[in-house]
Amino acid sequence: MLQLYDLFLKTGLRPFAFMSDTLHLEQNVTRSDMSTLLILLFRGDLTMSELAAEMGAPLSSMTSIAKRLERKGYIARATSAQDQRVKLVTLTQEGRLLGKQWESIMLGMLGRLETAFSTEEMEQFTTLLFKAARVFQEGGPLKPHETMTRPIKIKIEE
Amino acid sequence: MLQLYDLFLKTGLRPFAFMSDTLHLEQNVTRSDMSTLLILLFRGDLTMSELAAEMGAPLSSMTSIAKRLERKGYIARATSAQDQRVKLVTLTQEGRLLGKQWESIMLGMLGRLETAFSTEEMEQFTTLLFKAARVFQEGGPLKPHETMTRPIKIKIEE
DNA sequence: AATAATTACTACGATATCGTACTAAAGGGG
DNA sequence: CCCCTTTAGTACGATATCGTAGTAATTATT
Incomplete structure (x- = not known):
């Protein structure tokens, strides 16, 4: 059980750092960037808000991330025709490529888990x-007893 | 299995954000700060390097964190007598108090898990x-997406 | 139809992390 | 002893996240 704390404490600071050596291909791109690209790959084009929700990040953070990814040429942002306020985020060719690369890495990880x-x-x-x-x-007060x-x-x- | 990706993608950006609402007492203090105090509480006084290792963080980050915690009055740093290079990090009274508070929160979480x-x-x-x-x-070579x-x-x- | 409220973002500033370069103490030959 | 290497930590600068305060487009209200 102490180990559980251990894992928590380490993971708390550097999420999944314990597998990060394996994921060394993360060079030059943030974890957030990776998440974003993967989400777009899986879910298709999304608005900024949708993306933020998927990521579990505040919208303002999402703006930063998107700006960065756009600058690097992995995504494009276009204002929606129906509603001028919303921006539709799309993967560029390059972004799609990079995303697929990571997807295969994740599949590899999953595969490793499945063999083990x-x-x-x-x-x-x-x-x-x-x-x-x-x-x-689904927090709520710590109840002593619940149906399971x-x-x-x-x-x-x- | 898709869910697994989902969890990974969210956790990747904001570690344990999914339980963060519950941990709302984190006000005003970083996740790293919390980890540090808890580690000191569990392991006793440590050097900067040891702390960094426990946290899974680079030493330079540890310096920042320690500086912050010292400024807030939760820890004290004293140079070791045997080796002038090493700094021993100790919890102050306040730090210990705060640490124990979190410990009890974590115990509560654990308790919740145990009831469920x-x-x-x-x-x-x-x-x-x-x-x-x-x-x-302990990942091996990790070939991406081998059919298995x-x-x-x-x-x-x- | 004019105004109020809401929604979908962006801007900006405060603060965090972390790589690289540096400093000083300790150890190790010769 | 003096030099060289190693070790323990800090400094600094680049880049990240995110809360708060805007702005513009849309929807609701009267």
Whole structure:
């Protein structure tokens, strides 16, 4: 359990730093940049607000990030025809390319996880992870007792 | 599995933002600050280098953080008697107090997890989490997107 | 239709992180 | 001892995030 604190404390400062050596291709581009490109790749063109929401970042931060990415030539911003206020963000050819590069890296990571985990473990892992995330985010007062979903028990190979 | 990407993308930018609302007591102090105080609380007095290592941050960042915390009166830095180069970082009374406050918040979080999870789930969760972390950090060559043998899928009742 | 409120962003300034270059103390031959 | 290397930390500058305060376009209200 102490390990859990440990992971938390490290991850708190430098998100996923523990895997960052592996992700050394992050050269020259921020983590935010990477996230943005990947989101655009997955979700298609989005407005600034939508992007910000997907990223979980404030809109003002999103502006900075977008400006940077535009300067580097990875995205383009065009004002929408229907509503002059909204800007539609699109991947350029280069941006799409870079995004795909990262996608494949992430697939590689995932693949590594999948080779290390059995299928059951994998499912367990994701299920539990999201359950945990849900528990944390839908905060509320710390209740001592709550109904819970039926536990699934499998044996884990170390 | 898409969800996993999702979590990654959000967490990548704003570490643990998904639980940050709950941690609203973070007012006025950085995540790094919090980590630092907690580490000092758990591990006792440390040198700058040791602290940096625990945090997983570069030493130069640690200097900034320490300076800030010193200015706010949460830590004190004293040069070691044996080696004039090293600075020993200590919690002040105030720092210790604040640290304990956060410790109890974290305990609360953990408690919430424990009420939501069964004992088996909890065990599996931590085990899998660390297994995953290990997989990522001691990464091998990581060839992007190799096709790999997919294990047989077994369905698990939720 | 004129005004008020809201929405979708951007600008700007404050503060954070971190790479590189530097300084000073400690250790290690010769 | 003196020089050379290593170690522990700081300084500084570049770049990032993000809260607050604007601005312009849209929608609502009377």
